[in-house]
Each structure stands twice: as structure tokens, then as C-alpha cells.
Amino acid sequence: MKPRSRPFHRRNRRMHNCSKLNTSTNSSSNGSPHGRIRRPMRTSITPMRKGKVNAIVSTIRSEERIRELESCLLQEGVDKESAMQRVQEMFNELTKKQGTSTAEQEKTERRLMSKNEELQATLAELTEVRSTLSTLEHKYAHLQRKHERIAKENAEMKKELEEIRRELLERRRRSLAKKPLDLNQSLNASTDEGVDENAGQLILRQMTDKINQLKEENQRLLTTLETERAEHIAQQRDFHTAVIVAERGREEAQAEMTRWIEASKENSSADSSVWADLMRRFDKNLKRNALLAWTQAQLTAYPSLSVSNFSSDWSDGRAFCALIHNIHPDLIDRAQLHQNGCRELAVEKAMQMGVNIDPQIFSVSTPDWHLVMATVFELYKKYEFSEDSCL
Known part of the structure; x- marks a missing residue:
């Protein structure tokens, strides 16, 4: 086994100590009355004692390291908890924003759908007038x-x-x-x-x-x-x-x-006088807008219903049932408006009034607004007939 060499700095330190000893010996021999050379005392440490010292030092360092690790872990735990809280807050805020954006998107889609219907109705009436x-x-x-x-x-x-x-x-x-x-x-x-x-x-x-x-x-x-x-x-x-x-x-x-x-x-138009009276009453230039204004006026007594078009707002049948209930309260119970099956109920009760509701209206989420508008106009004529008969 090759002997382990001492570190270079230790050898230098020993040489430096030896030079100091030699210097002190020379000075003492020159100044000593007896002329004897005093050699420095060498302290030797036994292997057992050296092992104990090393064990004590390592124990102290381990405890310090453990305390450092504990403080780091504690700090990391606090940081993780705060980070989790921040993540949770960010997630809640993002969820809230997403819900708000979804509601705004639905409102925007309904608004766009209503404007699209109005534009199509304007084009249809312009085509009719042009013809x-x-x-x-x-x-x-x-x-x-x-x-x-x-x-x-x-x-x-x-x-x-x-x-x-x-x-x-x-x-x-x-x-x-x-x-x-x-x-x-x-x-x-x-x-x-x-x-x-x-x-x-x-x-x-x-x-x-x-x-x-x-x-x-x-x-x-x-x-x-x-x-x-x-x-x-x-x-x-x-x-x-x-x-x-x-x-x-x-x-x-x-x-x-x-x-x-x-x-x-x-x-x-066989109903031109009816349309003219309706448009004059609500001060509208389009048949679609006048009929929609009348429908909204009739459904003010039903706060849970919001009608802004003649397509998506009528796909579940509740608006038809509410309108039929407003014209003939004896045909539909108001409690039925909040139950399922409004589509079949609307078709059945409208048939009793002499109005045919095309089942194709309820087959899609956004039915053809022409069909819905024609059906609502037939209900409007029934309403006008009932009002005239009461007068």
C-alpha cells in the first residue's frame, strides 16, 4: 500500500516551525550561561483521543446541519402552503372569470342572433317591397x-x-x-x-x-x-x-x-291591415321588431323568461306555453311552465286554439326564425280576436 503523503501546507507549516525553533535555540545557546540547546516539547495525541475529538466535531456539525435542514424544510413548507394558496386563489379567480366570460359570451351570442334575425327580416321585407x-x-x-x-x-x-x-x-x-x-x-x-x-x-x-x-x-x-x-x-x-x-x-x-x-x-299579404296596426301600435318599421315587442310585452308577467329573438329562446317550448297561458289562462296551468314537457304541451294547447306549431321548431337548438315568427303571429291574431270579442 502506498503511503499517504501529507498535504503541502502542513509540510510548509512544519518547516516554518522548525525554522523558528532553530532560531530560538541559537539565541538561547548564545545567551544561555550553560550553553545547552532547549528543544521544544512535542505533544502527541493518541489515536483514541483523536477519534473522540473527531466524533464530537462531527456531532456538532450534524446537529447544525439538521437544524439548517429543519429550518429549510419549515421555510419550504410555509412557501409551499402560500404557493398552494396563491394557486388556489388564481384558480378560483380564473374559474370566476371563465364563468363571467361564458355568461358574457352567451349574452353576446344571443345579441348577435337577434341582430341577425332583424337583418334577415329587413332583407325579406325589402325584397317584398321591391317586388x-x-x-x-x-x-x-x-x-x-x-x-x-x-x-x-x-x-x-x-x-x-x-x-x-x-x-x-x-x-x-x-x-x-x-x-x-x-x-x-x-x-x-x-x-x-x-x-x-x-x-x-x-x-x-x-x-x-x-x-x-x-x-x-x-x-x-x-x-x-x-x-x-x-x-x-x-x-x-x-x-x-x-x-x-x-x-x-x-x-x-x-x-x-x-x-x-x-x-x-x-x-x-292577407294580413296587411293586422301588420300595419301592429307596427303602428309599437312604432316599429319592421314586422319582426313589432311582433317581438308585442311578445316581450305579453311575457313581462313571467320574469324567468327572456325573449330577445325568434330562434333559440323558443326551442324549449316554455315561451310558447307562457304566451298561450297569457292569451287563454284556462288552457295551461302556470305551474306547468316550470316543468318538463313544455314542447308537447305547447303543440297540444296551440292545436286547441286552432294554431299549428311545426314540431320541427323543437328539433334543433336554434330553429328557423321564419317558422317561429309565423306561429307567434297566428297566436297574436288569436289574441286580437279574443280582445275584440271581449269588447
């Missing part, structure tokens, strides 16, 4: 063309009557201008012939015949004039009648257009 306006425009264009044709025919008829009138007046003027000319010619001829005294009787007879002819011609002209005057009056009457007929045709066309507009309004 009605397009049909009215076509009908108005047809009536406008018809009116223009009648006006053109009246103008042509008026022009023809004016031409006939001018022609009659011209013929009358010519006839009156021709009579004096013929009479003057006859008188001149009679005067020239009267020169012959022997032809007096002949001239007299001719004059008599001429006068008779003039009388006959005058009578014939008078008859013709009366006939033409009667024809002119008849033509004026015809013209007046034509004007009256044209005006009547225009009025009939206008009346037809008015009737068609009213019929279009009635045909566009």
Missing part, C-alpha cells in the same frame, strides 16, 4: 301607354271634327255668296231682254219662272243649311261624347290602377 314596386311600375307603364293611346285618338278625333266644321262653314259661305250673284245675273238678263217690248209677256213668264226657281233654290238651300246645321250639331255632340268617353276611359283607367294597387296590397 311589389316592380309590379306596380309595370302596371303603371301599361296604363300610361293606354292613356297615351286614348289621348292620341282623342286628338285625332278632335282634328277630324275641326276639319268637318271648317268644311261645313266653307260650303255655307260659298252657298250664300252664290245666291246674290245668280240673282243679279238673272236681273241683268231680264233687263236686256226687256228692251224688246214685244217680248214682255215672255219676260214676265221667265221672270215668274225664275222667281219660282229662286224660291225653290232658296228653300232647298235652307233645307240643306238646316240639315248641315243638324249634322254639325250632331258632330259636336259626337265630339263632346267622344271627349266624355275619353275622359271616362281615363277615369276608368285611373280607377282600375287604384283598384289594382289596393288589390296588390291585399294580395301581397
